[in-house]
Amino acid sequence: MKKLALLLLLLCSPLFATTYYISYSTGSNGNNGLSEAAPWKTHPYMQTTSTCTGTGSAPVYIHADGDIFIFKQGDSWPNTCFDMVLNGGGVAGAPDTYTFDPNWGTAGGTRGNANQVVGAYQFTAGNAVIDGSDGYNRFIIDDGFNYVTFNGMELTGITWTGAGGSYGNGIAISIAASEYVIVSNCYMHGWTHPDATSDVFIGVQGEGEDPYNLGSEVTSCVFDGINSGGTGVSDSGSAVFDVPLVDNNIIRNMSNGVLSNLNATIHDNLIGPINQDFDDSEHENCIETITMDAGVASTNYIYNNVTHDCTAVNILTQGAAANTGTEIDYIWNNVAYVGTADSPPIPIEFDSISTTNSGSAIYAWNNTVDGGAGLCFRSIDRGNGNYGILQLINNHCITSGGSIYSFPITGNSQTINNNILSSTTDGFSTPTSSGVPTPYAYAPISASAATIGAGENLNSSATGFLSSLANDTGFAGYRTVVSRGGGSCTPAAGVVGCWDAGAFQYTTLVPSVISISNGVVLKGGLTIR
Numbered sequence: 333m334k335k336l337a338l339l340l341l342l343l344c345s346p347l348f349a350t351t352y353y354i355s356y357s358t359g360s361n362g363n364n365g366l367s368e369a370a371p372w373k374t375h376p377y378m379q380t381t382s383t384c385t386g387t388g389s390a391p392v393y394i395h396a397d398g399d400i401f402i403f404k405q406g407d408s409w410p411n412t413c414f415d416m417v418l419n420g421g422g423v424a425g426a427p428d429t430y431t432f433d434p435n436w437g438t439a440g441g442t443r444g445n446a447n448q449v450v451g452a453y454q455f456t457a458g459n460a461v462i463d464g465s466d467g468y469n470r471f472i473i474d475d476g477f478n479y480v481t482f483n484g485m486e487l488t489g490i491t492w493t494g495a496g497g498s499y500g501n502g503i504a505i506s507i508a509a510s511e512y513v514i515v516s517n518c519y520m521h522g523w524t525h526p527d528a529t530s531d532v533f534i535g536v537q538g539e540g541e542d543p544y545n546l547g548s549e550v551t552s553c554v555f556d557g558i559n560s561g562g563t564g565v566s567d568s569g570s571a572v573f574d575v576p577l578v579d580n581n582i583i584r585n586m587s588n589g590v591l592s593n594l595n596a597t598i599h600d601n602l603i604g605p606i607n608q609d610f611d612d613s614e615h616e617n618c619i620e621t622i623t624m625d626a627g628v629a630s631t632n633y634i635y636n637n638v639t640h641d642c643t644a645v646n647i648l649t650q651g652a653a654a655n656t657g658t659e660i661d662y663i664w665n666n667v668a669y670v671g672t673a674d675s676p677p678i679p680i681e682f683d684s685i686s687t688t689n690s691g692s693a694i695y696a697w698n699n700t701v702d703g704g705a706g707l708c709f710r711s712i713d714r715g716n717g718n719y720g721i722l723q724l725i726n727n728h729c730i731t732s733g734g735s736i737y738s739f740p741i742t743g744n745s746q747t748i749n750n751n752i753l754s755s756t757t758d759g760f761s762t763p764t765s766s767g768v769p770t771p772y773a774y775a776p777i778s779a780s781a782a783t784i785g786a787g788e789n790l791n792s793s794a795t796g797f798l799s800s801l802a803n804d805t806g807f808a809g810y811r812t813v814v815s816r817g818g819g820s821c822t823p824a825a826g827v828v829g830c831w832d833a834g835a836f837q838y839t840t841l842v843p844s845v846i847s848i849s850n851g852v853v854l855k856g857g858l859t860i861r
Contacts, residue, residue, distance in 0.1 A: 349398030349426060355437075356407045361391040368402075368436055374409065375401060375430075377416045379464055384413040395419070398426030403484075405437030408454040411489075414471050415464040416455075421477030427512070431483040441486045441519045444552050445582055445602060445809045451486030451519025451554070459489045459524060470503040474510045481514040488522035492532055502533040507575070509539045512547035521556040523569060531568045531587060531611035533560075538574035540623035544594040549577035557586040567610045574623060580809045587611075589618040589639070591651070594630045596621060597797070598637065602808035604671065605641035616643035617651070618668075624652035624659055624686065631660045633797050638773075638808040640763065641671035646701075649694065650683035654714070658691035662798060665805040665835050667774055669702035669730075669763065679703050682711040684719070684741055693721035694743070697790055697801065700774045700835040702730040702757070709737040723747045726787035728834030730754045730774070750788045750823075752833040771811035775836040783834045785827035791819035804837035814839050 352365040352372060359371035374385050376393040399422075422428040432439075432452040441451020455471050462469045471487050474480055482505065492502040504520050507513045520535045535555050538545035550572050561567040566585035572578050576593040580600045583589045587609035590598055603618040618639035621632050632649070639646040646668040649661045663680070670677035679701045686692050701708035708729035711722075722743025729736040729751060736753050754760070759781045763773035776783055794802035803813035814837040821830035832838055 349396050349400065351400040351402060352393075353402045353404070353436075355404035356409050357404065361385050361387055361389060363391070365391055371404065374413055375416060377418055378409070378413040379415070381412050384410065397423045398428065400429045400431065402431060402433050402436065403453040405432050405434070405439045405452045407437060408456050410456060411458045411460055411462055414455065414457070414462045415466065415468055416472045417464075417466060418472070418474040418477050418480065421474070421510070422479035424479060424512070427479040427481045427514070428477075429481040429483065430485070431481070441484075442554055444517060444554055445580055445600075446552070448517060448552065449484065450517045450552065452484040452517075454486040454488065457489040457491065459491055459522075461491055461493070468503075469501050470506055472505045473508070474506070474513060475508040476510055478511045478513070480510065480512075481516065482518065483514075483516045484518070486519040488520070490522075490533070491524045491526065493525070493527050503537050504534070505536045507536065507538050507545060507548060509541065509543065509545065510548065511543055511545060513545070514548070515550045516552050518553040520553065520571075521558065523557065523560050525560065525568055525610070529611070531609050531614055533569040534573045535569070535571045536573070536575055538576075538593050540574045540593055540625075542625070544623065545574065545576055547577070548575050549579070550575050550581060551577070552580045553582075555581065555583045555586060557584070560585075561610055566607050587614055587616050587643075588620075589642075591617075591620050591622045592632065594623045594625065594628065596630075596632045596634075598632070598634045600636045600806055600809040601638070602810070603637065603639045603642070605673075606643055608643050608674070617645045617648050618642040619646065620648040620651040621659065621661065622651040624650065624655060624657035626655040626657055629658045629660065629691065632662065634661065634663045635665045635800060636806040636808065638667045640669050641673050643673050645678045645681045646670075647680045648683060649681070650685045650692070652685060654685045654687055656686070656688050658686050658688055660693045662695045663699060664695075664697040664798075664801050666699045667805060667807060667835050668699065669774070670704045670706070671763075677704050677706050678710065679707075680709045682709070682719075684712055684714045684716050687716050689716040690718065690720045690744060692719045694719055695721070695723045696725070696727060697723070697793075698726045698787065698804070698833070698835055700728045700805075702774065703733065704731065705733045706731060707733065707735055707738050711739045711741050713740040717741070719743045721745045724751060725749050725790065726831070726833045727751045728754065728774070728783050730757055730760070732756070750786060750833055752782050752786050754782060771807045772836070773807075774834070776832070776838045779828050779838060780826070781838065783832045783836070784838050785824050785830055786833040787823055787831040789817075789819065789821060789823055789831045791816070804832075805835035
């Protein structure tokens with residue numbers, strides 16, 4: 333009898349990955365969920381209260397690796413459906429995928445940096461604390477399930493009070509220690525903090541311990557904290573915390589941008605303004621490498637980002653607590669400017685909390701930095717000695733203060749070459765005040781600019797993870813790049829066509845803007861058109 337029951341279960345179970353459809357407006361958990369005509373109302377991992385499901389029960393579901401869940405565009409799932417606690421993931425080449433079909437429903441949300449749809453379907457807390465059965469104030473928790481893709485979600489209306497604790501923490505998506513989790517084309521906004529004493533909101537949160545969320549990524553999302561502290565006040569929230577791969581996102585009106593995990597790759601993000609936090613214990617940085625483990629070496633790649641109006645630091649390295657770990661940071665093709673930040677600006681800062689700092693290294697190449705009246709680069713002396721290597725090469729610093737850098741600690745091996753100091757922005761494009769910088773802000777506007785041909789040829793370093801160094805900046809994904817001239821050219825000041833200083837390679841043509849596409853392209857092996 334038991335064998336017969338097991339056989340029937342297997343026969344009725346999806347042995348292979350299945351696509352399920354979910355619509356809060358037209359679905360029922362009594363449906364099989366296998367078509368747009370018979371969708372579920374809620375996802376099986378959502379809360380089952382009747383105010384969410386309508387029936388008090390989840391749909392019938394048996395997990396298979398690589399299942400796909402299609403949420404109807406424009407639909408909204410309410411507070412009582414959360415938090416959604418995952419109970420399964422995929423495998424390499426077949427991730428479980430939460431997404432949408434652009435031909436089903438009408439997309440909500442907004443547009444991302446390639447004008448793609450972000451936030452096509454909505455999860456809303458309704459400006460209230462999420463009171464899920466497990467006691468956490470969050471939309472989604474993936475605690476240990478690998479190979480999961482979340483695509484196209486709008487997450488809004490979360491709030492918190494007090495100093496955190498049960499129902500106090502506000503996290504949109506927690507991936508705990510999970511690996512190969514992709515969050516893409518998301519739109520997070522509309523959080524508030526009435527009577528809160530601590531800023532606990534995080535958009536996507538990982539975990540800064542082994543395995544360091546290996547392969548996990550936040551890409552092509554929009555994080556916007558506008559009015560989080562009331563009308564006209566944007567004073568809270570961290571976009572990404574302890575995730576290693578962060579790219580092509582727009583992060584604005586928040587109090588922290590990207591706080592990365594170990595071995596981070598951070599590129600093509602537009603970040604700013606990052607405002608003063610209502611919580612005085614916070615440090616308001618656009619990009620910060622915050623994870624360093626004792627005895628572990630971390631290598632970070634930070635490039636093609638645009639950071640602006642950052643209250644504290646635009647790019648900060650070694651942002652962890654002091655320990656015996658080491659950090660190697662490659663920083664290139666970034667554009668950083670202080671804008672209207674009220675506090676003393678610190679565009680790019682190299683900290684030295686590693687107690688074995690001689691094993692650490694800094695490579696800062698071909699960045700363009702507007703420091704206002706201050707320095708463009710500085711190091712911090714924590715009493716742990718010099719970096720093993722410090723290179724400051726081909727950077728363009730714009731400051732009325734007269735100095736490019738201040739390095740109270742340097743490198744045991746140090747190279748500071750071919751950096752250009754400009755006292756004004758004369759001869760260079762300036763950013764607009766529209767909120768989205770033109771894709772050539774701070775680029776030279778004529779062949780007589782001081783950066784033309786002033787760089788050292790670094791083509792020999794432009795391999796592997798550093799291959800994009802062979803081209804100039806993508807300006808947070810808004811601009812097509814220009815080749816720096818290959819390995820055979822010999823730079824000469826004022827000569828067009830060979831390795832300029834700064835993030836931009838001069839061209840007499842206005843740099844073209846990257847073409848846009850509204851197709852839904854997912855990482856992890858799935859494409860929907």
